[in-house]
Each structure stands twice: as structure tokens, then as C-alpha cells.
Amino acid sequence: MRYIEGVTTLAFDPGRCNGCGMCAKVCPHAVFRMEERRAVLADRDACMECGACARNCEPGAIRVRAGVGCAGGVLAGLLAGTGPTCGCSGGSDARG
């Protein structure tokens, strides 16, 4: 299933990529693909901003504002005066 397109905060700098393949390995939605020993963004709009890729990118080629796509969490955060939350800590700015 597909969600809203053109909104992801995912950013990839191919210049920093060392071809380790971790991003393609950890992504639950095949956003990255390895091509000739470099990563390519195969499906940006499938990104759910979980942050796994950014956290496992050692050269820091990937940035994303990681968070949970949960409307209830956003509302709870608004009512509590914090950022989005599911009752515990929510998203974070992840960079490898």
C-alpha cells in the first residue's frame, strides 16, 4: 500500500556513499537499491521515516527526520505540549 507522496524528509548524498549496502539491507520498504556498488534512491515515496537507514549509514550520506506516522501520537503530543509521542520518546533527527 502507498501513502502520501512528495512529503518525506529523506535526503541522500550519493557523494558520501561508500557502497556498504546497509541502507538497502535495513529498509523495510526497499527505498534504496544497490547499483554498481553505490546506493540509489529507488522509491522515495515508500519511505516511512523510520530512520533505520540514516542510523546505519556510517559516512553520513543519509539524513531523515525520523518519527512515527501516528495521528494519535501527534495529537497526544499537541495536548501534552511536546512533540509527537506514543507515551514514550518519539522521533529524532537521525544521521549516520
Place this chain on the structure above:
Amino acid sequence: MDYRVSPGLYAAGNPDAGSPVLVSANYKMSFDRLRDVLPKRSAWILVLDTNGINVWCAAGEGTFGTEEIVRRVSETGLERIVSHRTLVVPQLGAPGVSAHEVRAQCGFRVEYGPVRAADLPAFLDGCGPASAEMRQVRFDARDRAVLIPVELVGEGKHALLLAAAFALAGGFGPSGYSLAGVRTAGLGASAVVLGSFVGAAVLGPLLLPWLPGRAFSVKGAVLGLLFAAGLAVAGAPGPADSWLGPVPWALIVPALSSFVVMLFTGATTFTSLSGVLREMRFAVPLQIAGVVAGFGLWVAGRFVGGGIPG
């Protein structure tokens, strides 16, 4: 009932210094699912303290993370127990785990295993890397259906409160306030509210791929419009309940349904925070307006000519 497992190192079968180390969360289901696929195998299970939360949620929160892995490896003395230096971490732990950081801090290499425990035996027996299929998260009908009780239980109290508000407001009538109105129009209205809530909570997840639009609030609104149309055709509630008959419900039911299905975003495997924020910006004001205006019209309609008391 407590669903936590004590963190620490566990032995499945008869592991020795060469047996694989499988990392898990201390949520009972995570642990049990892992044990279930390990009969006749020997492995170490390193259970992290994730406050009893499952792997993926805990990873998002950071409790299933680099720091906790390093801490647990140290506290269990794992490096004296196994001769290798590899930890098999479930792929969905990756949002919280930095593989290169774990290695730098405790000397163990993280190998990400498949998403589902069921694929673990094949992964352990195979030549290392998991297949692309093992690394994808699905969200089919069954996955969506099992989440319906979460929605019903999680939001049920709020739905009952809203229903109670309508029930009490049913007492309003041309002659002021009477309990007879609560019993007739009030209960009828609260039944529609609860029916809309349950309908959206059950049918939203089930029909998700087929409801139009990418935004869940839109899918919910369409579902609600269909329900409201059905009510109007059936003539229920009718003008005897409130002068405007189905009109307030044409606002309330889609707004409510839109809200309920929008809340399902938190239970899915693919919605992004950015997407949720985008749809909430236009949807929530409309949902609030719909319920408030609909409620207002309905109460006003009670004063005009609804509900002959007695």
C-alpha cells in the same frame, strides 16, 4: 498479566561458544515468537530491556538501541561466553541500532536478520544475507484485521463519551428539557454515533486498500459518507428525532469516521510522520467543524420540533 521477560542471556537448546547470539526485546510475544522457531536448534538469546515493548516500537523509541545492546552485552559477560563476535539483530531493530556504533563500543558485529522470526531458520541455515523478500514488511488483510481490537479498545472510551453527550442532549425539546427525549431521540443519536465509530474502526482497516485517496482521513470520510447516505435512505434518524433529520448526520458521521480511520495511521507499517502531519493539517479542523456543526444543528433541530415527549 505482565508481558515482560527479564532482560539477560538465555539458552535455547544446548548452545556453546560457537552458537549464534539472537537479540530480542523483553516483550513476551517477541521472545516467544523467537523461541517458537528454534526447536532442535541451539542458540543464545540476548534479551534487551525495552520496557516490555516489541522490537519495532522500541527501536523507534530508542530503547531497542545501540546503548542497550552494548549495556546488555557487558552485563551478561557475553564476550566470555561466545568465541565469535556476531550479534543477529532483527531487521526492525535497525531504527534504534547503529551497527557501526555497536561494533565500536563493544566489539560485536551486528548482522541484521530477517523481519519475521519465521524466516530465521532459513536465514541461519543459509549463506548469510537474507533475501529481499525477507527484508520487506507486509500489511495484508490479516495484519490489518488483527489490529481492529486495538482501535476499538483504544478509542472506545472517547466514543462512549461522545455518545453520552448526544444521549443527554436528546433531552432538549420545544418545552425545554425532558428525560423522555433522552430515552427516544437521545439513545437513537448515541446509537448512530457508536455505530459510526464501530463501523469505521472495523471497516476502515479491512477496506483500507480500496477506500479512495492516500490520506486516511479521506478514506474515512468516504466511508462515513456512504454510511450517512445509507442512514438518509433508511430514514433513520428521522425528522421526529430532530427537525433536520439526516442533515446533521451528513456532517457528523463522515467527520467521525474520518477521524477514526485517521487514527489507524498509528497502527500501520507504512505511514510516515510527514504524511500524517500533512493530512492532519487539513483534516482535523474539518473533522472538528463537522462534529461541532452537526451537533449544533441536531440540538437546534431538537428545539424546533423533535421528539414528542412521552
